[in-house]
Amino acid sequence: MYEKTRAWIELNMDNLLHNVEQLKSHLSPGCQLMPAVKANAYGHGSILIAKALNQMGIRDFCVAAATEGVALRKAGIEGQILVLGYTHPESFDLLVEYDLTQTVVDAAYAGILADYGRPLKVHISVDTGMRRLGERSEHLSSILSFWKYKTLKITGLYSHLCVADGTSPMDVQFTLMQFQRFDTIVDALHQKGIDGFSTHIQGSYGFLNYPEYHYDYIRPGIVLYGCKSLPDDQPRLELSLRPVLSLKARLSSVRTLLPGESAGYGLTFTAQKPLLIGTASIGYADGIPRSLSGKGYALIRGKRAPFIGRICMDQLLLDVTDIPDASPMDEVVLIGSSVFSDSISEFKNEICVEELALQGQTISNEILSCLGERLERVENHKSF
Numbered sequence: 001m002y003e004k005t006r007a008w009i010e011l012n013m014d015n016l017l018h019n020v021e022q023l024k025s026h027l028s029p030g031c032q033l034m035p036a037v038k039a040n041a042y043g044h045g046s047i048l049i050a051k052a053l054n055q056m057g058i059r060d061f062c063v064a065a066a067t068e069g070v071a072l073r074k075a076g077i078e079g080q081i082l083v084l085g086y087t088h089p090e091s092f093d094l095l096v097e098y099d100l101t102q103t104v105v106d107a108a109y110a111g112i113l114a115d116y117g118r119p120l121k122v123h124i125s126v127d128t129g130m131r132r133l134g135e136r137s138e139h140l141s142s143i144l145s146f147w148k149y150k151t152l153k154i155t156g157l158y159s160h161l162c163v164a165d166g167t168s169p170m171d172v173q174f175t176l177m178q179f180q181r182f183d184t185i186v187d188a189l190h191q192k193g194i195d196g197f198s199t200h201i202q203g204s205y206g207f208l209n210y211p212e213y214h215y216d217y218i219r220p221g222i223v224l225y226g227c228k229s230l231p232d233d234q235p236r237l238e239l240s241l242r243p244v245l246s247l248k249a250r251l252s253s254v255r256t257l258l259p260g261e262s263a264g265y266g267l268t269f270t271a272q273k274p275l276l277i278g279t280a281s282i283g284y285a286d287g288i289p290r291s292l293s294g295k296g297y298a299l300i301r302g303k304r305a306p307f308i309g310r311i312c313m314d315q316l317l318l319d320v321t322d323i324p325d326a327s328p329m330d331e332v333v334l335i336g337s338s339v340f341s342d343s344i345s346e347f348k349n350e351i352c353v354e355e356l357a358l359q360g361q362t363i364s365n366e367i368l369s370c371l372g373e374r375l376e377r378v379e380n381h382k383s384f
């Protein structure tokens with residue numbers, strides 16, 4: 001089996017370790033990481049990432065769907081796996097069989113989980129203002145009543161912040177209120193003599209912008225992968241983060257485009273002068289947003305090659321006129337760095353996912369989590 005043949009992801013696990021150490025160095029004593037490895041670990045590959053994190057001493061993970069937890073268990077991941085999202089009662093057997101911890105998404109769902117009859121581990125979600133999942137924080141008696149259900153083993157209580165990435169006074173005020181609502185519930189439960197559950201509320205930005213708040217876990221996703229959601233985000237805690245993922249493809253063909261000739265679906269691009277164009281073997285089905293047609297660029301031999309025409313499902317076209325040596329089989333870098341040096345010259349260039357996100361009018365999280373299943377995932381520089 002050859003590697004890196006068409007389009008692939010390279011995972012720099014040294015950078016993952018670096019990011020883990022960066023986060024750990026700012027955690028309060030007793031607080032642990034519960035990395036978000038949902039959506040195939042933000043496209044990185046959940047099994048490779050969870051196994052690497054295991055080797056770094058991290059045992060607990062959160063996922064969005066029960067099936068994601070099952071995949072981790074089948075790969076030998078042993079710690080707590082929290083399912084953050086909804087699980088249909090038809091799938092409750094999976095929770096038991098694979099020892100997954102289910103989120104209680106509201107009071108009605110607590111009843112449904114209890115009706116199942118078999119013992120289940122759960123974390124209670126508290127809605128402190130996002131209005132997505134969780135029992136409302138004002139409903140103390142309802143939350144208290146979950147402890148009546150004999151088959152529910154409540155091992156955690158958590159909430160989720162919805163404007164923790166914002167730095168406006170309104171966003172800060174709202175987030176502080178969310179923390180306060182959460183703390184009020186936790187204190188009230190403790191006062192009623194209820195204990196033995198862990199607490200967590202911060203994801204990446206909740207931790208970076210509010211590092212002075214301390215709970216049993218943080219649930220980092222995007223920062224662990226070494227990225228910010230957008231390039232201009234400046235969280236209060238500025239960690240030195242290193243991107244774990246590079247995205248690369250092969251140049252499959254190079255050809256000339258004569259003046260007046262057009263290229264690609266819809267013939268949307270027309271050459272004004274003779275051009276050298278290259279075809280890269282990666283497309284929107286691999287996760288390159290089609291909305292970047294005519295906007296982004298890739299790197300070949302350390303130099304920039306602009307996207308031209310429409311991005312296809314499996315391929316895209318590049319203007320390689322300024323890279324006259326560009327040849328079939330060259331590496332095309334879509335995310336990551338590209339270096340070229342010979343006796344005369346040296347080029348180095350880098351594309352970060354944040355840049356792509358900005359161009360595509362989205363956030364890094366979406367670009368990464370949409371990276372396709374058929375991309376090969378290759379581990380690099382593994383030194384631990």
Ligand SMILES: *Cc1c(COP(=O)(O)O)cnc(C)c1O
Nearest residue numbers: 036084160203204219220221222
């Ligand atoms: C996805 C998710 C996280 C991780 O989010 P990041 O912003 O990537 O750190 C944490 N908690 C919940 C409930 C989530 O859905």
